[in-house]
Every structure is written in structure tokens, then in C-alpha cells.
Amino acid sequence: MTQTLTRIALASRPVGWPTQENFSVETGPVPEPGPGQFLARTIWLSLDPYMRGRMDDGPSYAAPVPLGGTMEGGTVSEVIASNHPDYAPGDIVVGRLGWASHGVSDGTGVRKVDPNLAPLSTALGVLGMPGHTAYAGLNAVAQARAGETLVVSAASGAVGSLAVQLGKAMGMTVIGVAGGAAKCAFVTDELGADACFDHRADETAKDLAARIAKAAPNGVDVYFENVAGKTLEAVIPNMAQHGRIAICGMISLYSGNTMGDRNQLPWIWRSILVKRLRVQGFLVGDHMDIQARFLEEVGPLVKAGKVKFRETVAEGLEAAPEAFIALLRGDNFGKQLVRVGADPA
């Protein structure tokens, strides 16, 4: 094999918004798989907001990407050479081989994908980590129940769009919040939310809160939090007693938004006490015990076309940095993917 490996490395740590200069394209020889390893070529790369945190050199739930290191990310790949007894050339695997054309793995954190179940890209979206995240957040974390009212922020996104649909499927009233009229139309018309509000509309958090109050006259029982910022400010006053907030992300804060100068900690702390809220941060990795149940429940829905999803595809690995920056701005619509290599023949 005389193929070339291409990878995207972290060139420098961003201050606030990342720029193209924070990334570099590196090339080198494709590695040989060692004993017990396999080599795979990347077909799809997933781009996700959490990656912004990996670019910083501070404490987080995972170690930062080192300078010069390959950016981390979930991938769908085809095994092309293997010294691993469980993997053979032609196998399709979902794993974390990073922003690279090829990767080697010993199988840790890798799962084989049935290519007949659904399009391969869904293993990174609705049937992958984002879908599993939505499922875990609603069920294991927020313990959402039929008849309750759910607000989902970033409702047209990879995680949010499944949270909306799972909420509707279990008999909840679902209110989405998304950025822009087109996304909101998708959330109501295609995903089936009862209402969706555009946080980019020219209005204050108070205005948004008033609109949510109208749509949720008995209050919000579950808030699936992906964004923080103005949406959080608007949801808190609408939370019902004994409401639950599942904090999945806070994309509006990732690049330096401080939510203004007033110290809102006393206000939020008091709201949690007075309404006896339960606020819980979570990471899908803490909920691997329900992954099988998630795939069993949601896999057939996807195959049957009963769960809708959108994808935004960037073409070619070199397009990943620009697509990632756009993702942080909210320019994507649904799951952001990078097409790195062709589907298997």
C-alpha cells in the first residue's frame, strides 16, 4: 500500500471563536495495523459541538487534544486490513478514529454497523451518539413522562431533533427552540413539535419567555438543554414545580458568551430551590448501559421511516474545519457530517 494518510491537526488553541488558522492539514504514510489491530478508511466523520471543548487546555470531562494532535471525532469506516480476530476487511465500524482519512484501532470503543439497517451516516446521527444522547437525556436523566411538557433547545440539531420526536412518541407536549424560521418550520412540520420558537427573532429573553408561557400554560416539566444563553433565561421562569433540566450542552457559551453582566447565579439557584427543580449534566458515555435498548427501540423506527432526520454534508476531509466553525455558528441544519470517503462498493 502506498496510500497517503490525511489528517486535520489542532494547530493552535482558539481564543473565543475558532478560525481556520487553528487547524492544519497534515499528510503522511498510512499506518500498518499492529498485532490485534485493524486499519480502516474513513467514510463519514461526525462534527459535534463538544469538539470545541477539546480544543481548550482546561479541565473538562475529557482530555484536550494536544497541539499538533489529530482532532477527535466519531467516524464510520470500512476495515481494509486486519490483525484483529473480530474484524475483517469489508466490515463497517463506527468508532472514534478522528479527523483523518485512515485510522488504526484495537477495537476499543468500536461497534460494527449493520449496513442494511439504515444509511451508514445514521450511525453517527440518529442511530449514533447524538441519538443515544437524546434517548439517555430524556429517559435516564430527565425521566420524562407522557402528558408532560418538554422544551428542546437546538431542536433541529442532531440531538434535539431526536429529542423532539422521542418526546412526541411518548405522548409529551413538545416545544422546540431553534435558530431561524426554516429550522422552526422543520421542527413543527416535519418533526411534529407542537410549537417552535426562533431564538434569532428580534426579541428579548423576556419576550421568548412569554411565548413559551403561552405554549406551556402548565409550565415546562422537562427542559432538554443544548444551548444556555437567552433560551435558558426564557425557560427558567417557565419551569414547573419538580421540573427537570437535562444539561446536554451549552453551545451558546462555547465561544465566550457570558450571558451579560448581571450575576444570574443567585436567580437560578433560587429558582432551583423554590420550584424544587432537578438540574443534571450528562454525557452519553455515562449511559452506555442503555445503548442496546436505544438501538432496539429507535433502530426500527428509523428503518420504517418513522423518525425523520436532516443532515448537512461537507465534502472532503479538508472541508471539516470550515464546517465545524459553521456548526458552532448554527449554520448547519440537522446532523453535520463530513464525507471523507466513498460508501463501500
Add this chain to the structure above:
Amino acid sequence: MTQTLTRIALASRPVGWPTQENFSVETGPVPEPGPGQFLARTIWLSLDPYMRGRMDDGPSYAAPVPLGGTMEGGTVSEVIASNHPDYAPGDIVVGRLGWASHGVSDGTGVRKVDPNLAPLSTALGVLGMPGHTAYAGLNAVAQARAGETLVVSAASGAVGSLAVQLGKAMGMTVIGVAGGAAKCAFVTDELGADACFDHRADETAKDLAARIAKAAPNGVDVYFENVAGKTLEAVIPNMAQHGRIAICGMISLYSGNTMGDRNQLPWIWRSILVKRLRVQGFLVGDHMDIQARFLEEVGPLVKAGKVKFRETVAEGLEAAPEAFIALLRGDNFGKQLVRVGADPA
């Protein structure tokens, strides 16, 4: 009966710290119990920080005290006349008859007290609402477990002192935070905490955080929150992954402390996500289902002298406003009570 009823009414709503002028002493005839009611004379009145919230005219978990209305509060009383089949003169009851020398009740929210179990005043403290609160917060809310590390703020107070002792009894490492060296000495020497830090010491939240870090090298698994403010700022960076914060109160915020100008909401929100914390507000009234279990477990410990408690007693109903203001300043030591009437003969 030609006795006089004395009561303390809310004369005006405070702005920030309450003052004597916010209260008035009112007198009138002692009411007759109606059908199905009993009349009781007050022996002990409990003063608690939550009463500050009842003085405001905003949304909270309970309706505000109306202007001119009797201040609300828990009481231990002796039944002196009864038209209620379950209550007879001489019965000792704990209830919510308010800041008054006498009260009538139909029995709602009233519980008979066994005067042989422990001193009557404990029905308002370690065996009453504060004790039940500590028990519910640790067990039902935070799900504290042996081997974990617990931080209790206001650790010498009515709720905190039992939280410390219950934590030690279940095999936790317990760190108290209290205001002043005398209280801290009580928390370690009498209550058995492994450490106690004085939040009034001349140091920043960062200094306090460093001291907690030394005492909790593996992080804080459970924070029993009574105060917010500097203590909260110091505990958050020390929280362990999957830590739980049971929010019982936030006494430092009740009279207008805003915790400074920097907006700490993004910081706390990010901490909850990154460490996958669970933050839950609670009210003892939501946990009446475990009251019997609490009394069964803790009652014998109190009778056997295995649970220590402190009381600060103000003499006479008219002393209640001043004692309440002092309570908000943290001048009390342990449970703040008002001796309204004599023990039964």
C-alpha cells in the same frame, strides 16, 4: 376564659434586611375553638430562615404572609380546649400555629408529640422539621453513601448540625462550613465533623476552596447547600464527578446579596455539565413519606444522647422579631427557638 391572645403581625414588607419596624405586636381575645377544632397555647415557637421569604410579596413555594397577618411558624403547643375527637386538653402537639400565644386548629398538619421521648423543643429541631429536612436532603435527595465526602454549609445550624451527624453516622467524610471559630469548634469537637472551615475568616472564595480541596482530596460527592454565596463559590470547583448538590436554603442571598457583578451562571452551568452534577432543590414538605422512617431512626438516637444539638432560646413572644433578625445574621448557635409559654405542669 378571659385570656388575651398576643401575636406578631407583619407590619410592612422589608427591603433587604428586615427590621423591628416590619413587625407589630397585636393583642386581642383568645378565640373559641369551633366545631371540629381545638384551642392550644403555644409553648415553643421555631424561627427559621425560610420565614424571610414569606415576608416578600413574590412567587415562592408558599404564599406570602399578608400585611397585618400573623407571621407563620412551627410551634409546640398544649391543647387547652377541644371540640376535636382526636385531641384532648393536655395533649402536646407540633404544628404551625404561628407567632402567637394561642392558636386554633382543625388538626391539619398537626402531629401529637410524645413528651417522654425527648425535650419538647426537639419537636421543632432535631426531631422536627429541621431534622427531617437534613434526613430527607441526605437520603432522598442527595442519595449520600458511605465512603463519600460531604460538605455541609451552616453546619452548626438546626438543619446542618443533623446533616453533619447523619453523614458521620453513615460513614462519610464530613466537612462543615460555619461562621466563626466557636461554631467551627462545635462542628468538629461535638458533632464529629472531620473538618470545619470558618467562612467569616478573612479570605476569598478561592482561599476557602483551597482549604476544602485539602480536606477533600478526592472531591466533594455531596454538598448540602444552606447558604450559597462564598461557600457555594468555594465548593463548586471541588465537586467530584457525578456529585450531588441538595439545595435546602441560601441564607446568604435572602437579604439581597447578589454574589458580585460577574455573571457566574455560565460558570456554574458548565460545571454541572462537565462534572455531570445533579443539583436539586427540595422542601421537606415533599418528603413527608419518609417522616415516619426519620422519627424511627433518629428518635432513639436523640433519646440515647447520641445526637447532639444546640438551641438558642429567646424569652417571650415579643422577643421573636429581634431573634429572627439575629438568626438571619447568623448570630444564633444551633436551633433558634422562642419560649412562648411554660412547659406543662
